[in-house]
Structures are given as C-alpha cells and as structure tokens.
Ligand SMILES: O=C(O)CCC(=O)C(=O)O
C-alpha cells in the first residue's frame with residue numbers, strides 16, 4: 806500500500822526468489838504511480854512511465870532482473886481506494902516446485 810506524496814520504492818532488483826526463470830507480475834490498483842525501469846546495473850540509464858489502476862507489469866524473460874522502482878504516486882488520480890492510495894499486488898514464484 807502506497808499512500809501520500811512521499812510514498813515510493815527505491816530502485817532494486819527482484820532476485821531473492823529461487824525461481825529467477827519465472828516472471829514477476831505487478832498489478833496496480835488505485836492511484837497512478839510513476840514507475841521506473843532501468844538496466845541490469847543500478848547506474849544504467851532508466852526510463853519512467855505511469856502505471857494506472859488495472860495495469861499489469863511483467864518483469865520476465867530478458868527483463869526479469871532489470872532494476873525497477875516507484876518514483877512517486879499521483880494522489881487523487883483514482884477513487885478506487887477509500888482515502889486514496891495505491892495498492893500493488895506482486896505475484897512471484899519464490900520456490901522451485
Ligand atoms: O509497487 C510496484 O509496482 C513494484 C513493487 C516491487 O517492485 C516489489 O515488490 O518488488
């Protein structure tokens with residue numbers, strides 16, 4: 806849950822999962838966010854774009870280990886969450902089965 810103008814998530818890689826071959830799916834609900842995706846090193850060039858409510862982002866294949874993060878939320882951009890805010894559901898395979 807992200808709420809308020811200061812809510813953000815710094816650039817990181819999702820690499821704690823044992824299954825790095827399975828994609829990570831991120832579902833955005835509520836307020837729009839400014840999402841940033843870079844390369845495979847923190848210092849690589851990155852680009853930002855908006856994710857609105859209902860958008861699904863896939864980090865998979867060659868992009869599975871790209872650095873990514875949330876720069877900021879755009880308060881008031883959705884009425885879905887009471888009191889405002891952004892909900893993010895991230896689906897990932899943590900263990901190999
Ligand atoms: O909030 C998001 O869309 C991204 C979340 C994320 O990168 C994570 O949980 O690892």
Ligand SMILES: [Fe+2]
Pocket residue numbers: 817818819873
């Ligand atoms: Fe992540």
